[in-house]
Amino acid sequence: LTRRHLGAASLGLALALPALRRPLAAETVLRLSTNLPPSHPLNQRLLEAAATIGSRSDGKLELRLFPANQLGADTDVLSQLRSGAVQMMTLSGLILSTLVPVASLNGVGFAFPDYPTVWRAMDGALGAFLRGEIAKAGLTPMTRIWDNGFRQITSAAKPVEKPEDLANFKIRVPVSPLWTSLFRAFGAAPASINFAETYSALQTRLVDGQENPLPVIETARLYEVQKFCAMTNHMWDGFWLLANRRAFAGLTTGQQEMVQQELDAAALREREDLATLSTALEGTLAARGLRFNAPDPAPFRQKLQQAGFYEQWKTRYGAEAWGQLEAAVGKLG
Ligand code: X2X
Numbered sequence: 001l002t003r004r005h006l007g008a009a010s011l012g013l014a015l016a017l018p019a020l021r022r023p024l025a026a027e028t029v030l031r032l033s034t035n036l037p038p039s040h041p042l043n044q045r046l047l048e049a050a051a052t053i054g055s056r057s058d059g060k061l062e063l064r065l066f067p068a069n070q071l072g073a074d075t076d077v078l079s080q081l082r083s084g085a086v087q088m089m090t091l092s093g094l095i096l097s098t099l100v101p102v103a104s105l106n107g108v109g110f111a112f113p114d115y116p117t118v119w120r121a122m123d124g125a126l127g128a129f130l131r132g133e134i135a136k137a138g139l140t141p142m143t144r145i146w147d148n149g150f151r152q153i154t155s156a157a158k159p160v161e162k163p164e165d166l167a168n169f170k171i172r173v174p175v176s177p178l179w180t181s182l183f184r185a186f187g188a189a190p191a192s193i194n195f196a197e198t199y200s201a202l203q204t205r206l207v208d209g210q211e212n213p214l215p216v217i218e219t220a221r222l223y224e225v226q227k228f229c230a231m232t233n234h235m236w237d238g239f240w241l242l243a244n245r246r247a248f249a250g251l252t253t254g255q256q257e258m259v260q261q262e263l264d265a266a267a268l269r270e271r272e273d274l275a276t277l278s279t280a281l282e283g284t285l286a287a288r289g290l291r292f293n294a295p296d297p298a299p300f301r302q303k304l305q306q307a308g309f310y311e312q313w314k315t316r317y318g319a320e321a322w323g324q325l326e327a328a329v330g331k332l333g
Helices: 003-021 041-056 074-083 101-107 115-122 125-136 177-185 195-203 214-219 245-249 253-287 298-306 309-317 319-329
Strands: 028-033 061-066 088-092 139-141 146-150 152-155 170-173 189-192 209-212 228-230 236-244 291-293
Touching: 028 074, 041 061, 041 253, 061 253, 074 088, 074 236, 101 115, 101 125, 101 177, 101 236, 101 309, 101 319, 115 125, 115 236, 115 319, 125 139, 125 319, 139 245, 146 214, 146 253, 152 214, 170 177, 170 195, 177 189, 177 298, 177 309, 195 209, 209 214, 214 253, 236 245, 245 253, 253 291, 298 309, 309 319
Parallel strands: 028 061, 028 088, 170 189, 170 209, 228 291
Antiparallel strands: 088 236, 139 236, 146 236, 152 209, 152 228
């Protein structure tokens, strides 16, 4: 066989194979947006669920994942989700609070002491209350919230050891009144910036620091543009998996149940992934040059208290919502 023959043969194969393997076009395509890099467990578990949903629907239903803000930054995609241009997205409850004010409730500073308390609340009465409020705004949340994690503060110039180190500290925060309020209460200078622009905001020194859970710091490579990491655990943050109501209601009842089931199961697996990862990541990131410290949280809480943070948010959320939070985590403020 000459080289030319070989070339022709492989060209023939290359043309024939994809044609044979091409699946029938799905009847329904749900475009699903996330803000995290593909390597984050959230995207990996979503991809798995999408494959299962494809096969369980006999190829009729396709969940098409667009990670890393391919469809736009969070606040843009939220508009697209509401209009129906995007059918599903993962979104922090705190950012969702621009539409559903109580959705930021779980982000109140130092509300959650640990994961058992988080999952008991979010899979229990508090989560049910929040999903009810989200549904009233015309979005359909899947039952299980996905883990983002306990948030830690990173910085470029100096470590954050006590609340005074946050005075006038230029910190990127996601777009949400609660985040801005929290860091103003610490005396910092927060700038609301979508995640899509966070790496470059740090790289260009538009801001000195940011705060995120370790799996985000790792997968988005924020350690490349930050030097210090203070393990403040100042809030727990999760991602609601939201659907446009009309798009979700357009599925058959069987498909709706199957999609819920698969995505909820995937969320539980993602929570486990993050639990495993989080213990390993401090070492991994330290090896990459990030310098860790573990500040005493007490003076940070005290600072929030003195600034009137808890009083202010109790009033803003109202007695019912605040009561829901305190029922889950104990008396606050
Ligand atoms: O924007 C962030 O920092 C992130 C990735 O944690 C959220 O989506 C809230």
